[in-house]
Amino acid sequence: MTKADIVNEIAKNTGIDKASVLATVEAFMETIKESLANNENVYLRGFGSFVIKERAEKTARNISKNTTIIIPAHKIPSFKPAKTFVSVVK
Numbered sequence: 001m002t003k004a005d006i007v008n009e010i011a012k013n014t015g016i017d018k019a020s021v022l023a024t025v026e027a028f029m030e031t032i033k034e035s036l037a038n039n040e041n042v043y044l045r046g047f048g049s050f051v052i053k054e055r056a057e058k059t060a061r062n063i064s065k066n067t068t069i070i071i072p073a074h075k076i077p078s079f080k081p082a083k084t085f086v087s088v089v090k
Contacts, residue, residue, distance in 0.1 A: 039052055057072055
């Protein structure tokens, strides 16, 4: 399902015009991105959590050049679904 499909589905179910729904979905996603960029986790009860995970520094290999490279420690966004969400998907 794409963002356009989500917008169409919400507009159909609520009767709100697509432009307003699209603006709301865009604002929702932007708010989550900004929160994670500021190291703030986002918790949506019954849906899941958007959290920042820290990856440690590690050594990797470039096979084509046969060299070793160091991948520095970094942070990545992650999503952990709520138990009620997981039970619906099963």
